[in-house]
Amino acid sequence: MSETFEYLLRLGDSALILGHRVSEWCGHGPYLEEDIALANTALDLIGQATLWLEYAAEVEGKGRSADDLAYLRDAHEYRNLLLVERPNGDFGQTIMRQFLFDAYMVPLLDRLSAHDDPRIAEIAAKTAKETAYHLERSLDLCVRLGDGTEQSHARMQAALDDLWPYTGEMFLGDAVDAAMGVDPSALREAWLATVRQLETAGTLALPDSEYAHKGGRSGQHSEHLGYVLAEMQWLQRSNPGAAW
Amino acid sequence: MVAAMTTAPDVLRGLSAGPAHEVPGQARDRVAPGSDLAPIWGWLDQVPDPEIPVISLVDLGVIRGLAWSGDTLEVTVTPTYSGCPATAIINMSIQDGLRARGVQKVAITRQLSPPWTTDWLSEKGRAALEEYGIAPPQPAGGPSRCPHCQSENVSKISQFGSTPCKAQWRCGDCLEPFDYFKCI
Numbered sequence: 001m002s003e004t005f006e007y008l009l010r011l012g013d014s015a016l017i018l019g020h021r022v023s024e025w026c027g028h029g030p031y032l033e034e035d036i037a038l039a040n041t042a043l044d045l046i047g048q049a050t051l052w053l054e055y056a057a058e059v060e061g062k063g064r065s066a067d068d069l070a071y072l073r074d075a076h077e078y079r080n081l082l083l084v085e086r087p088n089g090d091f092g093q094t095i096m097r098q099f100l101f102d103a104y105m106v107p108l109l110d111r112l113s114a115h116d117d118p119r120i121a122e123i124a125a126k127t128a129k130e131t132a133y134h135l136e137r138s139l140d141l142c143v144r145l146g147d148g149t150e151q152s153h154a155r156m157q158a159a160l161d162d163l164w165p166y167t168g169e170m171f172l173g174d175a176v177d178a179a180m181g182v183d184p185s186a187l188r189e190a191w192l193a194t195v196r197q198l199e200t201a202g203t204l205a206l207p208d209s210e211y212a213h214k215g216g217r218s219g220q221h222s223e224h225l226g227y228v229l230a231e232m233q234w235l236q237r238s239n240p241g242a243a244w
Numbered sequence: 245m246v247a248a249m250t251t252a253p254d255v256l257r258g259l260s261a262g263p264a265h266e267v268p269g270q271a272r273d274r275v276a277p278g279s280d281l282a283p284i285w286g287w288l289d290q291v292p293d294p295e296i297p298v299i300s301l302v303d304l305g306v307i308r309g310l311a312w313s314g315d316t317l318e319v320t321v322t323p324t325y326s327g328c329p330a331t332a333i334i335n336m337s338i339q340d341g342l343r344a345r346g347v348q349k350v351a352i353t354r355q356l357s358p359p360w361t362t363d364w365l366s367e368k369g370r371a372a373l374e375e376y377g378i379a380p381p382q383p384a385g386g387p388s389r390c391p392h393c394q395s396e397n398v399s400k401i402s403q404f405g406s407t408p409c410k411a412q413w414r415c416g417d418c419l420e421p422f423d424y425f426k427c428i
Contacts, residue, residue, distance in 0.1 A: 033402035034402070036404050036406070036412075037402055037403060037404035040404040040405075043327040043328075043329070045327070046327050047327020047328065048326045048327070050326070051326055051356070118357075121357070122359075123356060125356075126323075126326060126356045126360075129359055129428045130325060130326060130428075136403065137404075
């Protein structure tokens with residue numbers, strides 16, 4: 001299996017699974033404007049997943065489409081970060097998960113927009129603009145809720161503590177990253193500079209622990225992904241080939 | 245194989261009432277492959293954006309080029325947002341709009357780079373948006389004034405709105421909420 005295909009699955013699957021998770025909020029947002037913002041974010045992410053998975057399918061060259069990759073792979077074939085399959089929890093956990101991901105994707109997409117593969121570079125440049133917009137909102141909300149009421153502060157701190165062990169995986173490089181000429185560990189400094197605003201402006205404490213759950217990018221997932229896929233894929237699984 | 249591409253601003257400049265602005269819909273003579281692209285830009289400037297019909301697809305800046313390749317008219321289109329559900333409708337509208345004018349073969353190519361920016365909105369489009377009640381994008385990241393009463397006393401309600409390209413704002417003077425076309 002080519003490294004490019006693997007790498008594209010990692011990018012596409014993280015966008016797809018987070019997009020699906022965020023879409024679970026549709027109709028359940030804490031207030032109307034935020035409900036709309038969540039649905040729009042999900043839509044952007046699913047659109048980005050389409051761009052990455054279309055290219056993955058082309059690179060693979062086995063006649064599969066982006067839809068085939070999304071709807072007909074099992075959990076062990078998914079290459080998304082463990083962070084994005086974490087359950088939505090309360091709104092604080094959802095927006096903290098979004099923030100930790102956005103803060104990572106901004107420097108990664110910046111790096112990829114100068115990639116040797118022109119298709120990767122153009123998808124990265126396209127999606128970088130949307131991602132920067134997402135970060136603006138997720139950072140703003142994390143800071144406001146962190147530096148908000150006693151309850152909102154406690155919930156945001158709990159969300160940060162809960163999700164922190166799932167951030168280390170983003171910076172662990174392997175042979176696939178090396179073959180693509182991308183060193184994820186080099187992104188940590190930029191990520192941390194953004195995340196430190198939770199401390200300085202959001203009055204939250206960054207956890208000390210360096211412990212990292214890992215495996216998502218090579219197909220070892222938590223039990224949560226299976227439930228996500230069951231909901232996302234049931235229609236294609238029970239009615240194979242169903243189309244609009 | 246592909247003839248020199250043309251881009252919108254130069255050909256649209258100076259376009260006035262003429263064949264390009266005829267009422268669409270009737271059966272027409274077949275457009276000869278290789279014929280002048282300027283009127284075709286004018287036809288596309290009559291095709292409305294599916295979500296904000298007061299501006300055309302040319303106003304929106306998504307039509308990046310036109311070229312004849314043999315007997316096929318190649319239309320290069322760039323998406324606004326990656327997940328914008330209007331993308332498929334836009335492609336259909338282009339096909340329908342050009343067929344109604346007598347262009348027999350149309351091929352649509354997606355172009356991602358350079359990524360779409362609101363800088364490509366036409367001046368005509370920006371004015372039409374404001375007239376319609378949508379504040380046009382500003383480099384400062386927020387609307388310069390209320391599209392209803394022109395007050396500069398405006399505040400953000402949400403970074404997102406009813407379509408991927410819009411945010412929600414409100415006016416502190418006339419108290420009306422309004423859409424703002426996001427600047428990206």
